[in-house]
Amino acid sequence: MYGLLIVLGFGLLAWKNTEVIEDEFAHITGKFGNRMGKLWDIAHQGMRDNRFLRAEKALLTILKIDEKNAAAYNRLGILYAKQKEYKDAIDCFEIASSIEASPSSLHNLGLIYFETENYEKAAVAFEQALKIDNKLASRHVAYAKVQEKLGNDKAMFSELEKAVELEPNKETYTLLLKAYSNRGMEEEAREVTKKLKKYDKISISKPKRMKRRPRVVI
Secondary structure (H helix, E strand, O other), X not given: OHHHOOOXXXXXXXHHHHOOOOOOOOOOOOOOOHHHHHXXXXXXXXXXXXXXXXXXXXXXXXXXXXXXXXXXXXHHHHHHHHOOOXXXXXXXXXXXXXXXXXXXXXXHHHHHHHXXXXXXXXXXXXXXXXXXXXXXXXXXXXXXXXXXXXXXXXXXXHXXXXXXXXXXXXXXXXXXXXXXXXXXXXXXXHHHHHHHHHHHHHHHHOOOOOOOOOOOOO
């Protein structure tokens, strides 16, 4: 669902953090029986090659065999989200979460709710994902976006600051800087700018690895 990310509030850079659909089951093939393993291979290959109908058939077959397979529902939700079939994606992520409340399925559900402008439900989904796992900066950024839409600036800043703590890099600092600047918080923006400049200097000072030219067999 790469159409999810639109430039809203924090700009294109902000969306880079929130647009990523989480697929914790991307390497799930080979963990089941022979038939199930083949079906997972077909689904994975179909999604990778954008052969969505083929992938969908494989996933639906898996669900006929195991109707409570949260992994298949989550992957099916991702498939529908990629095609912007958001209602079907929501149904799949909700079922996956009801079977097994994983942070990925809840995060994905939040992203779809955000895209369909259901910000209250998006906030709930992101909160539930963060209760299970709050170690990824991207989840805090996504939750910050919802809080911005709901007009909760205090919560928005808190989540962006947590994202910076978890991943102090150019991207997270830039998001926080834009948020402060957009609200005229000049002193806070200056402090973040100083940190961002220090980070840039550190990045520049790191030696770059020399890329070896590939050998040519004659």
